Amino acid sequence: MSGAIQIRCLQTIGDREIQGLGDVLIDCVEGGASVSFMLPMSRAKADAFWRSTAASVARGERMVLAAEDETGEIVGTAQIILAQPENQPHRGDLAKMLVHRRARRRGVGGKLLAAAERSALDAGKTLLVLDTASDDAERLYARQGWQRCGVIPNYALLPDGTPCATTYFFKSLRD
Numbered sequence: 567m568s569g570a571i572q573i574r575c576l577q578t579i580g581d582r583e584i585q586g587l588g589d590v591l592i593d594c595v596e597g598g599a600s601v602s603f604m605l606p607m608s609r610a611k612a613d614a615f616w617r618s619t620a621a622s623v624a625r626g627e628r629m630v631l632a633a634e635d636e637t638g639e640i641v642g643t644a645q646i647i648l649a650q651p652e653n654q655p656h657r658g659d660l661a662k663m664l665v666h667r668r669a670r671r672r673g674v675g676g677k678l679l680a681a682a683e684r685s686a687l688d689a690g691k692t693l694l695v696l697d698t699a700s701d702d703a704e705r706l707y708a709r710q711g712w713q714r715c716g717v718i719p720n721y722a723l724l725p726d727g728t729p730c731a732t733t734y735f736f737k738s739l740r741d
């Protein structure tokens with residue numbers, strides 16, 4: 567499947583993209599991912615999140631990448647948050663790296679991560695930072711050269727309310 571996957575940096579996010587990105591976000595939260603949302607994960611919460619993200623893209627504060635299958639359906643996404651304090655112009659945050667459960671373990675996450683790093687570099691970023699509560703994601707980041715910094719216990723809640731730790735990673739894009 568990953569051979570047919572196209573990664574696109576979304577310049578504008580319209581209704582079609584909001585629907586597809588919402589499908590991915592809802593599926594990931596319902597699958598237990600700690601990505602800011604609690605159960606029940608409604609369409610209204612997903613729409614509000616992606617509409618606010620679209621406005622942030624329009625202001626130039628972040629980039630949103632979408633992984634699309636051969637039919638054009640969105641099966642995954644990742645973001646680079648560009649807007650940082652004035653003393654950290656070279657840093658970006660990787661966020662909301664999500665792949666729909668039906669498209670996982672076929673290289674979509676790896677492709678999204680590589681494309682996000684290239685897009686960040688093209689935007690002038692030389693350092694990326696992220697945090698994750700997912701073992702699957704930790705292996706992906708380590709495999710693609712990210713450095714594990716450490717763990718903060720009790721950082722957030724899983725969608726069902728169970729407390730969970732988060733692990734910080736960084737990657738220098740100069741190397």
Ligand SMILES: CC(C)(COP(=O)(O)OP(=O)(O)OC[C@H]1O[C@@H](n2cnc3c(N)ncnc32)[C@H](O)[C@@H]1OP(=O)(O)O)[C@@H](O)C(=O)NCCC(=O)NCCS
Nearest residue numbers: 599663664665670671672673674675676698700702703705
């Ligand atoms: C983390 C996440 C994005 C990974 O996405 P993915 O598309 O499954 O990632 P990949 O396919 O590139 O890699 C996943 C695994 O499949 C394997 N794989 C990749 N291509 C493969 C293929 N063609 N055949 C078999 N296995 C393959 C990888 O080696 C990797 O193995 P591992 O689990 O032993 O490390 C996904 O699990 C997810 O969305 N999780 C929920 C949301 C979340 O927590 N995101 C992290 C927020 S920071």
